């Protein structure tokens with residue numbers, strides 16, 4: 001086997017050597033993947049296992065002997081599991097109701113379910129504090145409750161469900177839309193009751209999607225940092241926050257790395273399990289003609305119950321955003337309701353640097369990540385070269401690695417010569433580029449797999465050389481994927497917090513980090529104003545990119561943009 | 564220009580097992596004359612596409628040479644070859660309009676915009692595409708896409724046109740129409756062409772000569788008439804149309820290469836055969852169902868077989884029979900004048916005979 005592998009690599013190498021440009025591109029990409037994705041992870045591992053330059057489990061022993069840190073591990077896993085269960089539950093209800101019933105206001109519900117995806121993940125936590133916290137609007141003003149325990153388990157779980165159920169909704173909506181309603185019609189026709197048809201036909205067909213959504217939600221919740229930092233409190237330790245505190249509070253790098261590693265293992269395993277499940281997916285419904293859903297699967301009563309559930313969650317989300325908006329406009333949240341632009345003025349005077357930095361960093365890094373993603377997708381799908389599989393896996397890895405781990409890895413890896421990058425713009429850019437490159441790769445690979453290779457062959461056959469084929473045929477075909485990837489990674493870059501919180505400096509700061517520190521110092525108004533501006537920037541960017549695309553292409557070339 | 568394939572073989576290595584090989588094409592020799600349309604016909608996996616891709620330059624032959632006119636083109640990359648391929652999936656550029664698709668090749672060659680436009684309009688009017696100039700490809704029917712793909716190739720005035728199952732994605736009716744369309748255009752431009760198909764009727768309609776392939780080898784090259792009436796072996800006879808193989812023994816050989824063959828106690832003088840036989844040789848008499856005559860009534864002692872109808876399929880203009888013969892394989896027969904000849908029912912006893920001029924001998 002080895003020998004044949006070697007010979008094959010040699011043959012492929014010979015082929016690539018004919019095209020020096022290709023060879024250089026491949027080498028540069030491989031080198032940067034190793035340096036900016038793998039090396040930081042290796043640093044996390046070595047720092048935690050080699051505390052005094054020698055291999056030992058001492059750090060891990062210390063971690064696991066601490067009752068508090070054991071608790072953090074347990075809490076994180078529990079929070080991930082519960083969020084996966086409830087988040088997917090709510091997501092499924094949304095998806096099913098919107099895909100299979102004829103309730104009114106479907107567009108509205110869909111929009112509401114999408115909104116949390118394009119806003120910073122900790123907005124839920126922020127508004128929960130504003131609504132239910134010590135001076136909370138609901139707890140204090142409406143219900144006059146004192147000491148409602150919003151910090152800790154309950155509050156965090158609620159925030160996580162609201163934050164992450166939209167992800168489940170999007171996944172499951174796709175799944176349900178791809179299950180042809182004719183199957184359900186056929187089952188009804190064979191005499192099944194509605195509930196039986198749902199249980200015996202719809203649900204089993206959706207099971208792989210449901211499982212996959214649960215795994216995604218588990219990984220995302222486990223990795224989440226913003227909500228727990230605001231809401232967990234000291235009574236309810238969470239792993240990602242504890243890793244952060246070990247590093248920034250105690251300057252204990254080995255222990256922080258060990259916690260990061262403990263966070264990394266379940267994340268990576270679940271991530272690959274999910275990938276495996278998706279690749280095994282065997283339920284494909286083949287439909288020759290598009291079938292319009294006949295919407296017979298639920299009785300009127302069930303329909304209105306589902307409607308009520310959707311309405312409840314939608315109103316909750318509206319409440320969250322309304323409270324943020326309101327909070328940004330009143331003088332002192334909870335006690336002085338005079339309308340004022342004071343907080344916005346504050347943001348633009350004190351915090352303008354962060355706004356500018358965020359725009360610069362996201363604006364530079366996401367197009368680079370997008371182009372890099374397209375190039376890697378092209379190489380992986382259309383070229384043969386040694387280490388191709390390595391390139392694919394390592395570039396996708398940053399999807400699976402929690403931001404906290406990456407952030408710790410970056411400060412460990414790039415804090416000394418010759419790679420002294422901490423405190424610079426470059427480290428932030430690199431972090432964003434390599435975190436969001438998988439987005440581009442995924443959409444690029446998806447579109448290239450759809451493009452029949454004979455389309456490129458046709459161009460060659462008509463006389464185009466390799467370069468003009470890429471430029472005139474392959475590249476234009478990838479443009480829609482590029483832009484939809486771009487929107488997505490821009491949103492992620494604007495709202496990221498977990499990794500960058502380790503990497504910001506007084507020279508280069510980010511809005512999300514600013515929001516966090518405003519919350520910590522109790523300036524909810526300023527935090528809310530920052531959040532509003534952040535969401536507005538994101539919306540503006542999405543609208544601009546989409547209108548450019550629509551102007552230039554009239555349509556999205558067959559790919560559906562998520563937003 | 565003429566096209567010549569000399570000793571072409573192509574062996575694929577299995578990427579995961581170096582010692583596993585697939586022989587896709589083996590020792591193919593073929594000469595195609597200028598302006599001729601030749602079709603490759605054969606079962607799935609017999610190497611048709613591979614041969615075509617070797618001509619277009621997308622595969623390198625393991626051994627052998629490709630000659631275009633008096634030039635050996637083995638080392639020319641596909642974009643430098645004067646061949647044009649019409650892909651099975653049409654491979655129309657989805658991001659370009661119909662007009663831009665057709666203009667693609669000329670633009671690459673650096674022609675001026677006004678010349679390109681003139682040429683494109685000309686070819687589009689020849690191919691009845693004029694109205695579609697600004698359409699985007701996803702708004703075209705299958706037949707229109709097919710014509711766009713053809714126009715995009717032909718506009719470059721290639722020396723050789725290569726079609727890989729160009730009609731397999733169309734419905735039956737459109738397929739019938741497009742066959743003639745392709746043939747008409749190929750003839751009016753006089754372009755040397757190869758047409759890959761596994762539909763024998765299609766091969767017969769469009770081509771000057773047919774190349775029958777099996778397992779990478781060329782079995783026979785000939786006009787549709789030759790292939791159908793004088794197949795060189797059992798595979799070809801069986802692959803093209805329906806056929807009966809009737810065992811017999813050579814009783815007499817003649818100077819003019821005709822043979823008296825004994826079949827079921829009777830003798831027939833058969834003039835068409837593939838190889839010299841000697842007296843006593845076992846032979847297969849190839850006889851097409853439509854060459855058999857079927858009749859009822861008294862047992863006709865001159866008829867070669869007597870049998871019982873097992874199955875009769877009435878199709879209007881023809882009737883197809885499956886007839887059981889004592890001690891032999893069933894025989895299929897087709898009659899063409901059911902009103903006059905009558906339609907026999909399963910169970911009917913029938914006499915079967917054939918005119919020896921319609922028969923052909925193969926070695927058994």
Ligand SMILES: Nc1ncnc2c1ncn2[C@@H]1O[C@H](COP(=O)(O)OP(=O)(O)OP(=O)(O)O)[C@@H](O)[C@H]1O
Pocket residue numbers: 575576577585586587605606607608609610611612613614761
């Ligand atoms: N790239 C390849 N690698 C390995 N084997 C191949 C490759 N391309 C073709 N083959 C093999 O070569 C043989 C001939 O394939 P080819 O595509 O030429 O058949 P074909 O006659 O065009 O069949 P069809 O009528 O199904 O299109 C097949 O056994 C096929 O599996």
Ligand SMILES: [Mg+2]
Pocket residue numbers: 611612613
């Ligand atoms: Mg083929």
